[in-house]
Amino acid sequence: MADLSLFSNEQIAALLSALPDPAFILTRSGRYAAIFGGTDTRYYHDGSGLAGKYLAEVLNPEKAAWFQAQVAIALASRGLHVVEYPLAGDDVKGVGSEGPAETLWFEGRVQPLEYQVLGEDAVLWVASNITASKKLEALLRMQSETDSLTGLANRRKLMNSLTEHFELFARYKTAASVLIFDIDHFKGINDEYGHLSGDKAIMATAEVCRRELRATDFPARLGGDExxxxxxxxxxxQAMPIAERLRLRIAEQLRELGTLGRGATISGGLSEMTAGDSAYEEVLKRADDALYRAKRDGRNRIVRH
Structure with a gap:
């Protein structure tokens, strides 16, 4: 611990004022008893005007209640309480157009004080702007879940989504269907016209998925042309007409490329989650079996299992 006797009261006040991150003394009732620091103007506005005000005077009701709840949690724990939270312009009263154009993220380190302030239990709340790291985290997550060629969800993201929807089905019997399809004679396209043409066919197929499917549908590239x-x-x-429309539109789009000779089509297999399923893999297996039947029966068709 620092020996504060080495510093005068004025020096201690100057040190507190020089803190890059803002530090708030908040009472149990949600009153700003004091504000220190916040000198890093890249991330923080002047908060000196908050002293004496209550959270409910500064923030909208939902956000004010959340902050007050965190103060109560820290006081009950009697130890350091760390939270991450967003603040948008409409969370703060009276800022209007002067507020941030984007949502900012903060880490709050909330430490109960061993003495009362203004007759109340209180905490020291140090807020650190972590918006940049949150943006990087979101970018890395998106990259880890996105297929680089098509921009669709990749296999990893697909499996996570299938897991979530299967859990919904198992609990609430919420219907869900799965379509698996690939481009007919895709190896021949690569062999005859080159891998660049194959990539163009895959990208064109993904674009049709984005354009033709409903907002609630979830297209993903499983791998290769699948x-x-x-x-x-x-x-x-209900899914069959959607799958058929997709088949027709993809064939039209691939013909318009003009680099695939006679053009290309897709074959697909369709299945739905059923009461006897114990995991989403069973739905995928049925859809995959239906895809192979579509190939066997002449391609350019959707088979429903």
């Missing part, structure tokens, strides 16, 4: 579409709240009878 795609999966998860259709939530949709049984296979």
């Amino acid at each position: 795609f999966v579409v998860l259709m939530p709240h949709t049984d296979s009878a």
Whole structure:
């Protein structure tokens, strides 16, 4: 611990004022008893005007209640309480157009004080702006879940989504269908016209998925020329017309490329989650079996299992 006797009261006040991150003394009732620091103007506005005000005077009701709850948690724990939280312009009263154009993220380190302030239990709340690290975290997460060629979800993201929807189905019997399809004679396209043409065919297929599917549908590239579409709240009878429309539109788009000779089509297999399923893999297996039947029966078709 520092020997504060080495510093005068004026020096201690100057040290507190020089803190880059803002530090607030907040009472149990949500009153700003004091504000120190916040000198890093890249991330913080002047908060000196908050002293004496209550959270409810500064923040909207929901956000003010959240902050007051965190103060209560820290006081009850009697130890350091660390939280991450967003603050948007409409969370703060009276800032209007002067508020941040984007949501800012902060880490709050909330430490109960061993003495009362203004007759109340109180905490020291140090706020650190972590918006940059949150943006990087979101970017890395997006990159880890996105197929680099098509921009669709990748296999990892697909499996996570299938898991979530299967849990919903198992608990609430919420219908969901799965379509697996690939581009017919894709190896021949690569062999005859080159891998660049193959990539163009894959990208064109992904673009049709984005354009033609519903906002609630979830298209993903499984790998190679194979795609999966998860259709939530949709049984296979309802999904079949959607799959057929996708088949027709993809064939039209691939013909328009003009680099695939006679053009290309897709074959697909469709299945839905059923009461007997114990995992989403069973739905995928049925859809995959239906895909192979579509290939065997002449391609350029959707087979429903």
